[in-house]
Amino acid sequence: MKNLTFTKNRLAxxxxxxxxxxxxxxQDNNAAQNDxxxxxxxxxxxxxxxxxxxxxxxxxxxxxxxxxxxxxxEMGKFxxxxxxxxxxxxTGVTVSRANGEGSQITVRGxxxxxxxxTLNGRQMPGxxxxxxxxxxxxxxxxxxxxxxxxxxRAENPSGGLGATVNIITAKxxxxxxxxxxxxxxxxxxxSNKQNDDVTPEVSALFSDTFADDKFGVALSLxxxxxxxxxxxxxxxxxxxQTNSNLPDLDAAMVIDNRPTDxxxxxxxxxxxxxxxxxxxxxxxxERTNGQLxxxxxxxxxxxxxxxxxxxxxxxxxxxxxxxIWNEFGGNIxxxxxxxxxxxxxxxxxxxxxxxxxxxxxxxxxxxxxGLNLDWQISADWHVSLDYHDSDNxxxxxxxxxxxxxxxxxxxxxKLISKIYDYRSGEIPQAAILWRNGSNxxxxxxIDSNFSQFTHSPGKSxxxxxxxxxxxxxSVFAIPLTSIKAGFAVTxxxxxxxxxxxxxRGGAGFSPSFTAILPxxxxxxxxxxxxxDQFAGGGLNMASPYYYSYDFDEAVARQQAYLTEALMGADAxxxxxxxxxxxxxxxxxxxxxxIYLQSDWQFDIGRLPAxxxxxxxxxxTDVTSNVRQKVPTQVVWASASEWITQYEAGDDTFLxxxxxxxxxxxxxDFRVELTDDVVARFSWGKSIARxxxxxxxxxxxxxxxxxxxxxxxxxxNTNLQPFESTNxxxxxxxxxxxxxYASVGYFKKDVxxxxxxxxxxxxxDELKDIYQGPRYLAAQQQLVAAGDSNPDIGDIYxxxxxxxxxxxxxxxxxxxxxPLISWLVTRPYNSEDKSVDGVELALQHLFGDSGFGVGVxxxxxxxxxxxxxxxxxxxSPLTGLSDSANLQLFYEADGLSVKATYAWRDNYxxxxxxxxxxxxxxxxxxxxxxxxxxxxxxDINENLTVFFEGINLNNETERxxxxxxxxxxxxxxxxxxxxxxxxxxxQ
Numbered sequence: 001m002k003n004l005t006f007t008k009n010r011l012a013x014x015x016x017x018x019x020x021x022x023x024x025x026x027q028d029n030n031a032a033q034n035d036x037x038x039x040x041x042x043x044x045x046x047x048x049x050x051x052x053x054x055x056x057x058x059x060x061x062x063x064x065x066x067x068x069x070x071x072x073x074e075m076g077k078f079x080x081x082x083x084x085x086x087x088x089x090x091t092g093v094t095v096s097r098a099n100g101e102g103s104q105i106t107v108r109g110x111x112x113x114x115x116x117x118t119l120n121g122r123q124m125p126g127x128x129x130x131x132x133x134x135x136x137x138x139x140x141x142x143x144x145x146x147x148x149x150x151x152x153r154a155e156n157p158s159g160g161l162g163a164t165v166n167i168i169t170a171k172x173x174x175x176x177x178x179x180x181x182x183x184x185x186x187x188x189x190x191s192n193k194q195n196d197d198v199t200p201e202v203s204a205l206f207s208d209t210f211a212d213d214k215f216g217v218a219l220s221l222x223x224x225x226x227x228x229x230x231x232x233x234x235x236x237x238x239x240x241q242t243n244s245n246l247p248d249l250d251a252a253m254v255i256d257n258r259p260t261d262x263x264x265x266x267x268x269x270x271x272x273x274x275x276x277x278x279x280x281x282x283x284x285x286e287r288t289n290g291q292l293x294x295x296x297x298x299x300x301x302x303x304x305x306x307x308x309x310x311x312x313x314x315x316x317x318x319x320x321x322x323x324i325w326n327e328f329g330g331n332i333x334x335x336x337x338x339x340x341x342x343x344x345x346x347x348x349x350x351x352x353x354x355x356x357x358x359x360x361x362x363x364x365x366x367x368x369x370g371l372n373l374d375w376q377i378s379a380d381w382h383v384s385l386d387y388h389d390s391d392n393x394x395x396x397x398x399x400x401x402x403x404x405x406x407x408x409x410x411x412x413x414k415l416i417s418k419i420y421d422y423r424s425g426e427i428p429q430a431a432i433l434w435r436n437g438s439n440x441x442x443x444x445x446i447d448s449n450f451s452q453f454t455h456s457p458g459k460s461x462x463x464x465x466x467x468x469x470x471x472x473x474s475v476f477a478i479p480l481t482s483i484k485a486g487f488a489v490t491x492x493x494x495x496x497x498x499x500x501x502x503x504r505g506g507a508g509f510s511p512s513f514t515a516i517l518p519x520x521x522x523x524x525x526x527x528x529x530x531x532d533q534f535a536g537g538g539l540n541m542a543s544p545y546y547y548s549y550d551f552d553e554a555v556a557r558q559q560a561y562l563t564e565a566l567m568g569a570d571a572x573x574x575x576x577x578x579x580x581x582x583x584x585x586x587x588x589x590x591x592x593x594i595y596l597q598s599d600w601q602f603d604i605g606r607l608p609a610x611x612x613x614x615x616x617x618x619x620t621d622v623t624s625n626v627r628q629k630v631p632t633q634v635v636w637a638s639a640s641e642w643i644t645q646y647e648a649g650d651d652t653f654l655x656x657x658x659x660x661x662x663x664x665x666x667x668d669f670r671v672e673l674t675d676d677v678v679a680r681f682s683w684g685k686s687i688a689r690x691x692x693x694x695x696x697x698x699x700x701x702x703x704x705x706x707x708x709x710x711x712x713x714x715x716n717t718n719l720q721p722f723e724s725t726n727x728x729x730x731x732x733x734x735x736x737x738x739x740y741a742s743v744g745y746f747k748k749d750v751x752x753x754x755x756x757x758x759x760x761x762x763x764d765e766l767k768d769i770y771q772g773p774r775y776l777a778a779q780q781q782l783v784a785a786g787d788s789n790p791d792i793g794d795i796y797x798x799x800x801x802x803x804x805x806x807x808x809x810x811x812x813x814x815x816x817x818p819l820i821s822w823l824v825t826r827p828y829n830s831e832d833k834s835v836d837g838v839e840l841a842l843q844h845l846f847g848d849s850g851f852g853v854g855v856x857x858x859x860x861x862x863x864x865x866x867x868x869x870x871x872x873x874x875s876p877l878t879g880l881s882d883s884a885n886l887q888l889f890y891e892a893d894g895l896s897v898k899a900t901y902a903w904r905d906n907y908x909x910x911x912x913x914x915x916x917x918x919x920x921x922x923x924x925x926x927x928x929x930x931x932x933x934x935x936x937x938d939i940n941e942n943l944t945v946f947f948e949g950i951n952l953n954n955e956t957e958r959x960x961x962x963x964x965x966x967x968x969x970x971x972x973x974x975x976x977x978x979x980x981x982x983x984x985x986q
Contacts, residue, residue: 047074049891049898050852053843054738055145064599064612065151065668065682066728066744071144075170075986076181076205077936078140081948081978085902085932086140087165090148091744091839091856094883094904096925097957099283099315100228100973101136106907108150108746109835109860110162111879114688114722118166119309119368122386122464123157127364128394129458129496129692131159137313137364139289141183141203142220144170150746151728152666152686154595154614155468155484161688161724161750172216173295173303176209178985185946185980187226191973194282194318195227201978216295223288228976230281231531233427234969237916238961239708240269240341240871247789253334258341269871270341271966272332274915276420276430277323278546279356280530287313301376309368314398319358322546324418324430325351325640331791333417340868342965346420350791351640352509353418353432353441354411354449355522357551361405363398367391382470390462397455397576404453404501404576408554410446410517413509413639425536426958427970431543440545443519448558450503450641455576458496465489479602487594494692495586497627499576500703503641505558516561521554522547533956533972579646582703584627585696587717589689593618604671612668620689622658624717626698634705634820636769636811639793644703656697658718662687676735680744682728690719690754694827701822707770707792708917712761712824720752720829730839738845738852747836753864755830755875756920762819772817774804825873825920835862835877850892857884866908866922868962873920874911881907894938903929909959913968916961923968926958942985948978 052073059069068090072078080086084095084102095102096112104112112132117124127134147166149156156164182205186198203222209215243266258266293307326348336345370388377383397404414435422428434441468486527544531537555574562572597614630647637643666684673679689695694715701712730744769775778798782790790798796811805811837860845852864877882905889898909923933949957971 049073049079049889049896050738050845052079053845053852053854057734057738057740057843059145059147061678061732061734061740064610064670065149065153066680066730066746067150068148070146074181075179075984076141076183076203076982078143079898080932081140081201082136083138083140083143083146083167084135087135087146087148088883088902089854089885089887089900091742091841091885092150092837092858092883093148093163094879094881094907095902096879096909098134098136099230099285100951100976103134103136104132105135105165106879106881107148107162108748108837108858109862109864109877109880110688110748111877113691113878114160114162116157116160116164116688118157118164119390120168120307120370121156121166122368122370122388122390123159123462123490123492124368125366125390125392125460125462125492126494127366127392128460129494130460131494131689131691133392134364137287137311137366138167139203139222139224139287139311141222142169142205142289142291144168151668151682151726152664152684153612154597154616154664154666155486157464157488157490158593158616158618158662158664158687159689161686161722161748169291169293169307169309170205170207170218170220171293171295171305172207172209172218173213173297175207175986176213176216178208180204180206181982181984181986183980183982185948185978187224187976187978189226189228189974189976191229191231191976192227193229195284196225197227199225199227201225201980214297216293218293219291221290224286226285226976228283228285228973230283231279231972232281232969233276233278233531233967235273235276235428235967237274237913238271238342238921238966239274239915239917240271240919242269246270247332249332249334253347255336255345257337257339259339268341270335270337270343271962272335272343272346273326273420273428273967275323275325276428277321278430278530279319279321281317281319284316285314287311303372303374305370305372305374307368307370309366311364311366313364314361315363316361316399317359318551319356319360320546320548321356321358322354324348324353324420324432326418326420327351327640327792331793336423338965340963340965342963343420344423344965348418348420349416350413350793351418352411352413352449353415353434354409355446355547355549356407356409357549357554358407359399359402359405359551360396361399361402362394362396364395365393380472380474382472384468385466386468387465388463391459392461393457393459395457397457402453402574404455404499404574406451406453406551406555406574408451408551408558409449410549410554411449411509412441412445412447414445419542421542422965422967425540426534427531427536428967429536429542439543441547443522443524443547446517446522446547447509448505448517449509450505451501451555451558451572451574452503453501453574453576454499456496456498458494460494461492463491479600480598481601482599484597484599485595487592490589490591490593492589492591493586495584496692497581497584499581501573501576501578502643503637504574504578505562505572516557517554521557522549531970531972533954534970581627582629583700585692585698586625587692587695588623589620591618591620607671607673609669609671611670612666614666616664616666617661618664619661620659620721622660622695622717624656624658624695624697624715626654626656626696626715628652628654628698631701631763631766633813634766634768635813636796636799638809639796640706642705642707644701644705654698656715656717658695660718660720662721662723676733678732678734680728680730680732683726685723685725687721687723689721690827694719694754699824705820705822709915710820710822712822714824714826716827719754719827722750722754723752724748724750736845738843740841740843742839742841744839745836746839747834749832749834751832752829753831753833753875754827756825756827756873758823758825758873758919761822761824763822764819766820766822767813767815767817768820769811769813769817772814774799774802774814774817778802830875833862833864833877835860835864835880837861850890852887852889852891854887855885858882866911868922871919876908876911876922878908878910881905896934896936898934900932901929902932903927913961921961924960926960926964928955928957929953930955942983944982944984946978946980946982948980950976950978
């Protein structure tokens with residue numbers, strides 16, 4: 001990007017622009033001129049918070065289009081330790097969090113999949129098999145600035161429909177001489193209970209130039225360890241029941257607040273939760289980053305740069321959990337519904353209560369190697385050739401001992417009833433009345449249910465070659481100042497696969513297991529301190545206890561017992577690949593692009609103006625390869641578990657191709673209404689490509705097709721990209737050094753929006769035990785025995801008693817069973833939708849007092865919202881929400897104090913719930929606001945001590961489904977602090 005500073009004199013503007021074409025060349029030329037004149041000019045570099053804000057404001061002011069930026073306060077010190085949390089300081093940018101840290105960004109209401117992350121102008125691969133880049137995996141220490149392009153520019157890679165974020169790292173020849181910075185800090189996380197109370201974070205940056213500044217090297221290294229605890233409550237999903245499917249209960253057992261029609265019939269449907277779970281995750285996280293940059297300038301007008309960037313993030317999680325499992329109201333004794341039909345209370349029979357132990361280690365490795373050749377051929381011509389090869393690998397089974405992510409479920413189904421209650425407090429309550437006559441299960445009554453092991457690695461890779469050339473008009477007396485043109489070839493591959501062991505050792509409780517699970521294996525805990533930031537947490541919980549047990553011991557005991565009992569049979573195998581890879585797919589996109597971009601400068605009367613007019617054309621070939629498993633039958637493995645079985649032998653791969661091309665015109669107009677006021681108008685088109693899951697061809701059916709969840713999905717490789725026509729208007733008032741106020745309006749009309757249609761499909765040979773002749777006969781037997789409304793689990797047991805199970809207690813389909821009706825979801829390009837919004841920003845430095853304030857807010861709206869009243873499959877825009885940020889600081893006499901607050905309104909996280917109904921219900925996040933604080937004190941000009949406080953208000957996260965009463969999750973992390981020291985020489 002060419003940043004231009006406008007003046008009243010067009011000739012001076014042209015000269016300034018020419019000098020700006022190469023920073024190194026400009027510095028050398030200026031040095032030579034100063035030497036020739038015998039002058040010594042002192043350059044005062046404003047650092048710290050003030051300097052960062054001034055530099056960021058200047059980028060915004062001078063840019064074509066709408067661009068915001070964040071600059072490092074000094075070498076090795078970015079405004080936030082997390083890049084995503086730094087970006088949320090920018091108007092219109094909000095973040096989603098993972099592990100209590102900012103992870104991915106939403107810009108102007110468009111979620112992570114709609115935004116493009118580049119590193120020094122290069123398109124970066126997403127994390128694993130996603131297009132989204134997780135910013136928490138990249139340390140901020142080696143970053144010099146972040147640029148957020150909210151309006152499209154032809155020279156930038158496509159894919160940033162919401163915005164393109166460019167991460168800029170330090171280059172040694174831009175700042176000649178020896179410079180380095182070393183920092184170390186200790187992190188104390190108040191949530192931590194099991195691991196180290198204080199963990200280290202260290203970083204080092206080094207930059208130097210040699211041989212009369214012809215050769216430069218820059219190296220940055222950082223390593224962080226963080227131990228913490230995440231406490232959570234969650235429901236996997238909600239499903240609706242029509243009035244005809246609700247049980248016929250005594251009126252005294254039902255409170256139904258739904259509206260009634262003229263005949264007195266209740267309107268709408270009833271929603272019931274699949275489960276209610278609580279969990280404690282003890283997390284250990286390590287992040288290591290490094291970048292090496294080598295630059296060589298054999299002559300003044302040529303620079304060759306070679307850089308290598310690598311990062312590794314490892315997150316290990318040990319989880320204990322407990323909760324109840326339901327049948328969506330199918331075995332209900334009493335309930336209370338609110339006006340929307342959501343169950344606030346339910347008394348439920350059957351199923352089980354369980355205690356779980358889980359282990360998961362996720363490793364994300366990213367690397368990028370790039371070569372850039374930059375040649376200022378003459379005063380009129382500039383050429384740049386750039387190539388990079390980058391990839392990002394995510395592996396959720398990185399535990400070297402386990403080789404997968406594992407879950408053990410122990411508990412009991414010996415209960416009378418369960419209670420789900422969300423009539424008060426901020427988290428729902430679950431309680432169980434056990435057959436032992438108490439509300440507490442004893443260790444000697446705990447049986448084994450099942451275990452499962454999964455492994456789902458993914459990889460995203462980008463290879464990109466780009467040639468750019470610029471011609472500067474220093475001859476013709478016309479307003480045209482430059483023409484930039486270029487072409488690029490980009491090869492992007494996104495791939496992944498998943499494997500599942502199946503349900504090992506079950507499913508279904510077996511009393512024989514109690515003999516191998518001794519009482520001493522279980523430790524009873526009180527819920528004191530658990531989710532105590534929520535009303536209803538801690539000792540106020542309906543069941544104020546839980547059991548934990550050792551994961552490895554539980555695996556070893558079950559494996560030894562089953563191996564002996566079944567003489568070496570494979571009933572219990574700690575292997576995600578027990579029956580091979582369950583699904584595998586890849587999407588390759590080969591894109592060829594060309595662009596032409598022109599800059600014009602002229603006066604409108606006495607008002608300096610600039611136009612940037614450009615166009616970009618792209619052609620993309622898409623190839624999808626998907627592993628196809630051939631399903632053979634669906635078996636009933638236990639009262640609540642249905643399993644899809646597949647044909648043995650090699651799977652087949654299905655290759656499907658697609659193609660699309662786009663023409664993206666862009667136009668930016670900028671005018672200085674006064675010396676302090678800038679007005680902008682931008683219009684253009686931008687795109688974002690469809691997600692991997694939608695582009696991957698082929699068909700996948702649920703591996704656990706429970707009643708009400710017989711679902712499948714098909715992809716569409718020929719999906720066209722989201723294409724947005726964008727309009728931006730803004731007015732900016734720069735009234736002092738580092739001080740400005742701005743207001744902007746934006747509108748995005750998006751076509752080719754993705755929608756999903758769900759159709760009912762039956763496949764030959766996939767028979768349905770449910771409602772088959774044997775099922776109906778067992779049901780009738782139970783009715784005849786006096787059970788007017790038999791539970792599905794009781795029907796399963798009756799079928800076993802009738803001799804319909806095999807030797808392992810599994811019921812297989814019969815020839816006279818009906819075909820299964822699958823609800824298959826397919827993506828397609830559908831209607832156009834639009835989003836518009838207003839951005840407000842104010843940044844003010846109070847003279848030389850040291851005080852400053854920054855505040856911004858974004859208000860967005862559009863016809864892309866989820867309608868909670870509709871049961872049709874919808875395709876709303878994820879991430880849409882209002883947001884605001886506040887920054888207060890003081891900086892003087894070596895002391896700097898900064899307090900920041902980030903607020904985000906309710907927003908749509910995504911569509912679909914883990915155990916939700918087939919209509920693809922939503923996941924919403926509740927309002928979130930977090931206070932952070934940083935304090936720095938300069939002992940001398942090189943040495944600084946600092947303190948950081950993150951999430952000082954101990955903010956929590958909560959989510960819900962269609963309505964706020966449809967609880968989905970609550971998470972509690974706690975506050976963390978850091979104390980450190982930094983030594984800088986520059």
